[in-house]
Amino acid sequence: MKINRVKTCFKIADVVIERSDILKFNYLKDLKDENGISLNQNILKENVGRVYLICVNSEIKKIGGSEDAGGMKGTLNIYRDGGLNGQPSPRSIGTWWHLFHELSKNNHVEIYMIYQNSFFGKVKGLFGSTPRQVSISYKHIENACLADYFSVEKKNPDWNYQENSNVWTQEIEELHKITLFNKGKKGQEKNLDFAKTLKNNGIKTIIKRCRKDYDR
Secondary structure: OEHHHOOOOEEEEEEEEEEOOEEEEEEOOOOEOOOOOEOOHHHHOOOOEEEEEEEEOOEEEEEEEOOOOOHHHHHHHHHHOOOOOOOOOHHHHHHHHHHHHHHHOOOOEEEEEEEEOOEEEEEEOOOOEEEEEEOOOHHHHHHHHHHHHHHHHOOOOOOOHHHHOOOOOHHHHHHHHHHHHHOOOOOOHHHHOHHHHHHHOOOOOOOOOOHHHHOO
16 A cells, blocks of 8 residues: 555654664654644654654554654664664564665655644542543554554555464564574674674574674
8 A cells, every 4th residue: 555545644764774684764954744834843753642653665564553752753763773783573673674675675665654632531440530631542543553454455464463463574583583592692793793693593694783883
């Protein structure tokens, strides 16, 4: 599905390669919602109900979201480097992997956002209900978007592996194993050189990550 068919989203960033295989999100300076109304940059950091759409050459490849306290910027930060020096999920590594490979082919990658404002509602505590500012769970928005997408395409976006009941490629699975093995072992070159490790394991890769990328 082309992004121009979506009526409720607005563009927030272009994705580029910053160095090696580490990515950069170039967030738009002049943010406008789907109705053309200017938005404050704070919307990218607010913890409101939101989802993101990743597009390659205007084609929707992934619909996702999270409740990261850092807002949309916090949600997307894991895709900058795949969290390959931490403990990310295969989904985080896999999405970064796809982004990097698409950019390596000189494809245009963009991020769009859908959000709903927070509102006052009564929240139950131990002794009663108190009016508080609350927001709808991103999961409700994400599920609605996926249902709409499926109603048209009869499948989920290509990078929504879990919803499509697909398995990750061998390279992504191997990256996940390497990352888990390296957890807590920072400072050793063999633990940071993902490109070398993949090649030693017989996987032909365009991944470039090595120790020098963490020394900056």
